[in-house]
Amino acid sequence: MSPFTVVIPARFASQRLPGKPLIDLAGKPMIQRVYEQAQLSRASRVVIATDDQRIADVVKSFDGECCMTRVDHVSGTDRVQEVTNTLGLALDHLVINVQGDEPLIPPEVINQLVDILERSPAPMATLAEPIETLEDLMDPNIVKVVTAENGDALYFSRAPIPWDRDHLANQIAEGARRHIGIYGYRVSLLNDFISWPPSHLEKIEKLEQLRIMERGVRINVQSAVVSIPPGIDTASDLERTLAVLAGQ
Numbered sequence: 001m002s003p004f005t006v007v008i009p010a011r012f013a014s015q016r017l018p019g020k021p022l023i024d025l026a027g028k029p030m031i032q033r034v035y036e037q038a039q040l041s042r043a044s045r046v047v048i049a050t051d052d053q054r055i056a057d058v059v060k061s062f063d064g065e066c067c068m069t070r071v072d073h074v075s076g077t078d079r080v081q082e083v084t085n086t087l088g089l090a091l092d093h094l095v096i097n098v099q100g101d102e103p104l105i106p107p108e109v110i111n112q113l114v115d116i117l118e119r120s121p122a123p124m125a126t127l128a129e130p131i132e133t134l135e136d137l138m139d140p141n142i143v144k145v146v147t148a149e150n151g152d153a154l155y156f157s158r159a160p161i162p163w164d165r166d167h168l169a170n171q172i173a174e175g176a177r178r179h180i181g182i183y184g185y186r187v188s189l190l191n192d193f194i195s196w197p198p199s200h201l202e203k204i205e206k207l208e209q210l211r212i213m214e215r216g217v218r219i220n221v222q223s224a225v226v227s228i229p230p231g232i233d234t235a236s237d238l239e240r241t242l243a244v245l246a247g248q
Contacts, residue, residue, distance in 0.1 A: 003044040009076040010100035012052040026245040033103035040107035075208040081190040091188040104229040113184035122220035128177040143179040153219040
């Protein structure tokens with residue numbers, strides 16, 4: 001099994017939940033819970049990437065590893081690449097990008113991405129889960145993905161895809177899946193990524209993975225081996241996560 005590094009981008013600024021990485025979740029800041037979940041995976045190293053000293057200070061307080069990055073990154077992927085450069089990781093080293101607002105991320109799915117990269121010719125991998133409600137299908141904050149038979153992504157969108165033409169919005173199309181924002185790639189692809197300007201579709205959908213697809217690079221998408229609780233984007237997400245933690 002290949003050694004790999006988990007990088008967790010964490011920004012203080014958030015339109016809906018300012019200071020989100022430092023929100024208290026049952027006695028621990030959110031970023032600490034994400035870090036601890038990542039450490040339960042097979043990762044040889046877990047690093048938090050931030051441009052904010054307040055986050056860095058909190059990471060230091062729980063003895064986590066932190067890497068300070070520039071403040072002008074366009075995307076989380078750009079921030080992850082800066083970390084791999086700072087750490088001097090080899091071009092073929094595997095990197096897993098875990099979002100800093102996923103305090104309940106199961107370590108099994110982190111390991112799964114590494115397994116996918118080791119057996120797939122695609123240089124990038126990510127995960128998906130079935131969409132179960134019409135509300136989720138129509139929600140632009142939930143990213144959808146459609147794939148080819150081999151699992152390679154055909155498109156990611158905030159729109160409801162695939163669209164069941166015959167039933168319109170009265171039924172979820174068979175195979176509709178939500179994309180889970182966790183990525184795996186090699187350092188070489190990250191280096192290519194930052195050399196490419198933001199793409200046309202990326203700017204429209206506000207989805208950075210489309211920059212890679214528009215360059216003709218394959219992204220393999222597999223169903224998550226375990227259910228992944230939604231991350232925290234809104235106040236209602238926060239309440240739901242607190243309820244889960246209270247029940248543990």
